[in-house]
Amino acid sequence: MNETADRVLGGCRIAVLLATAVVQVGLSLVRLDDTASRIAFAALAVVLVVAAWWVLRWKPVPWPVALPGAVVVLAAAATATWAMPPDQLFGDGDWASGLAGWHMLVLLLDRPVLAMAALVFHMTLTFLRQIGSAPTDRGEIGSAVIVGLSVLAFQAATLTLIRVVNRRAGEAAEASAERDRQAHSKALAEQREADQRSRFAGQLGATLPLLAGLADRTLDPRDEEVRRRCALAATQLRRLFAENDDVPDPLVHEVSACVDLAERRGLTVTLAVSGEAAPVPTAVRRELTGPLMTALVAARSQARVSVLRTGDEIRVAAITDGEPGAAPNGSGAVDVEWHALGERSWMEAKWRSRPN
Template sequence: MNETADRVLGGCRIAVLLATAAIQLGLSLVRLNGTASWIAFTALAGVLVVAAWWVLRWKPVPRPVALAGAVVVLAASAVAVWTLPPDRLLGDEDWASGLAGWHLLVLLLDRPAVAMAALVLQMTLTFFRQIGSATADRSEIGSVVIVGLSVVAFQAATLALVRVVHRRAGEAAAASAERDRLVHRKALAEQREADQRSRFAGQLGATLPLLAGLADRTLDPRDAVVRERCALAATQLRRLFAENDDVPDPLVHEVSACVDLAERRGLTVTLAVSGEPAPVPTNVRRELTGPLMTALVAARSQARVSVLRTGDEIRIAAITDGEPATRPNGSGPVDVEWHAWGERSWMEAKWRSRPN
């Protein structure tokens, strides 16, 4: 959003710079008269060149440079104005009164409040020159005030227009960015939904033969192996449901889902978690919790589960009082170890976010 708005404002700066340069060279140069006028003209031209160093590179004039340049512009304008007779102010020979305001806009376009104050101050110097003249009458003072206010009003309107364009560009960019975010969120949601359907279909496809075997009585639910297969399928489905939940710590949430289902089967399970939550890709979480489900399904009465997070490493370990019939090995970035001590079984799944 800011980048687009800044580009628009940069284009406005260049347009004001070029317009000011055209006015100074095309309309003011031919009206110079006297050494003081040439000095003021040269000072204004120098300010314009210095400002162009930043403006033409699409950058705002730095604050110290802008303020110093504004002082030079006001001084040059005062010199040019006070060398003219009062009756010639804002006339054909008064090239500086209107031109100085455009130089102030080039310098202070990014600071509208300061720019407006500088424009008013610059024109006030012209009014003081007229009012301070003993020969000026009310009609002359009134004419100078009217013309001066017209010049300031036009320059102020230009300043306001540039700021409105800048604000509208920012709002349009923000609206466009919001539309892009909504489209991106919709695409992500659709992708997650498609992935979820695919995972559910795959899990159900693996579970259907088990259900069919139980239905046609080719599998005996009293068989320990069959019961383990049913428990494993139920745990896999429960973890799959948990995977789709929006929670601050998905890994611990999915581990807790596996533990919860084991407790529902009558097991006594203790869960210990240490370390700060860390982002873990979905496929890695599946690889970490897969061996845990197998270990919990094989447990007969109790299990101890721990989740350890240290630096760039995450470990999930389980100690159970049962030995699984099969020990799934890790795949991809997850390493899995199994050990047996008598009737106890120990499993650890390990993942490093930055492999050595």
């Protein structure tokens, strides 16, 4: 149950508690005329005080307290009812028949089925007391039944109304939360779109001088360095497109995009992935795949790429048969290492989700 529904139900508990206290002190205290009634009144008062310990703190009465409390209420009401002459039940002097039901609501408001069963059981005992004790005029019995059912119906309606209000409050809170989530999702989508446009603009801005050089023939497409720059720019754009895809494992998806473009250039690339998918921030994914793109662009014919995820650490590594001209370093979040292995080069980008 959400917080709003809890507050509404807590307020209803307090309202029922205060109403019961007013009825018991204001309307029932003056009607005590024998020892049995006084004992029953004291027992009901104790139950109300005990329940108030939780209700006034906006908490439901716990089950180990509510169940014994309900038994005490039934016993006290039965004591007062059976001490009263049958012809006075549901009359002006019968303070216990209606009051006990309100005590049941205080104790069992969070358990509506059990509360309704307790109300019906209590009223049934009262009817049996009147009908089974001695012959009574049918008119008096009918009047008593009408009064008893009216009390029961009013208390049951109160219970139902509180549950309906609580449910409606919960539904309204959920609808409000859903609107907030949708607004938040829309804002995030707009921010991602703006960020994506900014990155595309930045990438295209870095690529335009290369395209302009090829167009005005100041750059020779046969030159190895020019071809490497073109391959790197194409890989960066391909990875940027992949970054915007909605996939279960974005990091592997972006690594696969880099590998796919390398294979289109004629490289033989193997990709190995181990470990379960883990959330990686977008900025960190860029830094993990940046050195990989440099390594793949520098490769001459083949490369081995691996993505290793263990615990709170993620590694992206590549072994290629080429030497990158300018190997990029890592940032504070991602550590990058480059090593020469004979005619091969080894690169590893490492990120820890919980830094030491």
